[in-house]
Amino acid sequence: MTSPRTVVFDLDGTLVDTAPDLISALNFVLAREGLPPVPLHSARNLIGAGARKLIERGLEVEGREPGPAELARLLDDFIGYYAEHIADASRPFDGLSGALDDLAALGYRLAVCTNKLEWLSKRLLDRLNLSSRFAAICGADTFGVAKPDPAILRQTVARAGGELASTIMVGDAGPDIGVARRAGVPVIGVSFGYTEVPIADLKPDRVIGHMSELKDAVESLRTWSRLPL
Incomplete structure (x- = not known):
């Protein structure tokens, strides 16, 4: 299997x-x-x-x-x-719930790999009722390394029960593109996040401007990069 x-x-x-x-x-x-x-x-x-x-x-x-x-x-x-005050005004980006539903329906396992502390990440996602969506939620203190060190991505994927050969990364800034490149996985950049350098300049494999575009971007990368069906 x-x-x-x-x-x-x-x-x-x-x-x-x-x-x-x-x-x-x-x-x-x-x-x-x-x-x-x-x-x-x-x-x-x-x-x-x-x-x-x-x-x-x-x-x-x-x-x-x-x-x-x-x-x-x-x-x-x-x-x-x-x-x-972690969720006083923080909100999921528009279209996130539907995008996660779409990926789950296609059989994708979902995980979070962040440079935020793990306990803060879990608290935030708990407050927003999102934690149950993810098979693993890992932060900069989980494994003692932070993005763009590829070890954090490798171990996040392992904790989620996946393998790097079947993984796609999604992020908004240089550390996300960097960790994906160093780990050898395809990466999607979002243009609505936080970065001093425009995400397109960092040359991710795909760029999306709204979460409604995520499913098609993931599926196109799966085909393009020959990820397992």
Whole structure:
């Protein structure tokens, strides 16, 4: 028997529009430091590199360069606040539920591979009633490595019960494209996520602008890359 075909998703900026709550947590930290807030519209593309980098960039706007101890303190404050407000305004991207239904109906097994902490990822997906959709939800702390290290994708797929030879990655930013390339799997980029570089410039195998396009993109890649039927 062949292993299930697997689609692995990034989380922030791919499955869920988490920007409002992430920027709210950033502004909470900045306010405690006596610094002005960062507008949501100008900070969305700073999110893809993770919470630590988001804080560093928020401070850079005001000319602050935190040392390791200060950054660790600010990160703890950020995570504490964010965990309590993780789904205040975060919502699945339009069309996600139908897209996941379509893939499940075609027999695909679904998983999440994110650089968010695993417990925060599960809390967010629990709050949005999405956790049951995924055979595995793995974060940067699950295996001790983060994207674009291919080990995190390999182990996520294994935990989901799949194999890399039957896997497609879906993401919105450089780490997602990078982890797919290093692991040797096809990758779909979404154009509605968080990236400083336009997703098309990162040269994923397919680009979609709405979740309604996901099923056709996955199926075209399965055929193109000769994934098992």
